[in-house]
Amino acid sequence: YGIITIVNRSAETxxxxxxxxxxxxxLSAVLPHVGRVFEIGRKSGKPVYREQVTFYRxxxxxxxxxxxxxxxxxxxxxxxxxxxxxxxxxxxxxAQRSSAWADVARRIAHEIKNPLTPIQLSAExxxxxxxxxxxxxxxxxxxxxxxxIRQVEDIGRMVDEFSAFARMPxxxxxxxxxRESLREASFLVEVSRSDIAFERDFGxxxxxxxxxxxxxxxxFGNVIKNAAEAIxxxxxxxxxxxxxxxxxxxxxxxxxxxxxxxxxxxxxxxRQRLLExxxxxxxxxxxxxxxxxxxxxxxxxxxxxxxxxxxxxxGGRGAMISxxxxxxxxxxxPPRGEGRNEHERETEKVGNGV
Numbered sequence: 001y002g003i004i005t006i007v008n009r010s011a012e013t014x015x016x017x018x019x020x021x022x023x024x025x026x027l028s029a030v031l032p033h034v035g036r037v038f039e040i041g042r043k044s045g046k047p048v049y050r051e052q053v054t055f056y057r058x059x060x061x062x063x064x065x066x067x068x069x070x071x072x073x074x075x076x077x078x079x080x081x082x083x084x085x086x087x088x089x090x091x092x093x094x095a096q097r098s099s100a101w102a103d104v105a106r107r108i109a110h111e112i113k114n115p116l117t118p119i120q121l122s123a124e125x126x127x128x129x130x131x132x133x134x135x136x137x138x139x140x141x142x143x144x145x146x147x148x149i150r151q152v153e154d155i156g157r158m159v160d161e162f163s164a165f166a167r168m169p170x171x172x173x174x175x176x177x178x179r180e181s182l183r184e185a186s187f188l189v190e191v192s193r194s195d196i197a198f199e200r201d202f203g204x205x206x207x208x209x210x211x212x213x214x215x216x217x218x219x220f221g222n223v224i225k226n227a228a229e230a231i232x233x234x235x236x237x238x239x240x241x242x243x244x245x246x247x248x249x250x251x252x253x254x255x256x257x258x259x260x261x262x263x264x265x266x267x268x269x270x271r272q273r274l275l276e277x278x279x280x281x282x283x284x285x286x287x288x289x290x291x292x293x294x295x296x297x298x299x300x301x302x303x304x305x306x307x308x309x310x311x312x313x314x315g316g317r318g319a320m321i322s323x324x325x326x327x328x329x330x331x332x333x334p335p336r337g338e339g340r341n342e343h344e345r346e347t348e349k350v351g352n353g354v
Contacts, residue, residue, distance in 0.1 A: 002027045002038060005081075014088055016057050027084070034066055038084055041068030052089070060305075061272040063090045097276055105162040113159045116152055123148040161292075171212035171299050178207040178216060178255060178325075179248065185220035186246050193228050199245040207248055207255050209325065211300055219296040222289045223259045223321050230263025230319060245313060254302075257323040262314035271306050293323075301326050 004027055007019040017030060028035025033055040041049030049068040054061060065087040070080055127145040134141050179202045190198045224244065231242040245260040266274065275294045294304045302325035309318035 001042060001082075002035065004030065011086070014057070014086070034064075034084060034086065037066040038068055038082065042070075042082065046070075061270070062088055063093045065089050094276070109159050109163040112155065113163075116156050116159070120149055120152040120156075123152070161289075171215055171296075173210045173212060175208060176211055176213045176216075178209065178211065178257070181211075181213050181217040182220055182246060182248055182257065185217045186224055188221060189224045189228060195239070196228055196231060196242040196244055199243065201245070201247040201249075203249045205250065207250070209255060211325070212296075215296045216300070219293045219323065220257070220259075222293045223323070226289055226321065227259050227261035227263065227319070230261050230265070233264040241314070243314065251324070253326075255325045257325075258320055259322075260309050260313050260318065260320045262309065262318040265308060265317065266306055266319045274306065275304060290321075297323055297325070 004022050004025055007017070007022050009019075011017065012019050015031060015034075022030050026035070027038050033053045037049075037051045037053060040051070047070050051066050052063065053066055054063045056062070067085045067087075069083040069085065071083060072080060123145050127142070127149075131138075131142065131145075182200075182202060186198060186200065190196075224246065227244045228242075231239060231244070234242075241262070243262050246257070247260070248255070248257045250256070275290050290304070297304045302323060305322040305324065307320045307322065309316050309320050313320075
């Protein structure tokens, strides 16, 4: 059982496989994750078995809904064949997660922000009123009140990020040259990071399109700050040559922006989950920076990619975050579970090799 007898065109495209190479092979050898579901479904005896699986295809982590359907032999024999149908539900799953997190963010922002102001004002008042009269353990008093004020400010910034994610405004589109937004965003980070070398290559050709300049500058700024923080994550001896390269140009009619750093790089496992709200590898990170970038980019009809730094950049150490945008951007329609075209659905027929 499990020998592939038919592979349709959508299966080739979606799963990045060759029909000619797959025919006659065992499903588990060609697609181990799908093969595992097939074996469970076959042994279950159910006429239809479904399971959701996540694995890498085409260099990206994708989520698929796998369905195993048993088909009896045409001549009434006990011989069975199996149809394996796979739907790419990555966008749908991500949209559901984003929607759920937006609701959580609104609740957190409301419940946490209310008491922050009186806490901070009280700590500041205590410091002003009693700071001059305390003679014993004055240093401890100052340290404790400063810690309260500083931590409240940190929580406030985190709540502001939650609020920004929950109430992300719709883009106000107008014709702009994206190079200006890139210059603005990179300059704001560079002036505060004299310890990092910045390299820019925006080309001579205008990168014109229909975008929201404020939101795009915010997205670029988040990505560049993310690169700077990745360099901060290195040991002190490795931070001396900290470099961020920002390059932009056209690729196959689209506009591509790459932000490359020689920081600590991205994890291989669950890399795409870094684009989800509250997913972070940093001790004090909120995990909303890249989630906000993803939302902005997708609202402009583009996509966000996470890759390792190219080999010709500091030996491939670090990460490359790429933003790919259509030249005439439009507000993206939220993904839905229905109405997908042929290339979003695939079918493989798996028989017993006869």
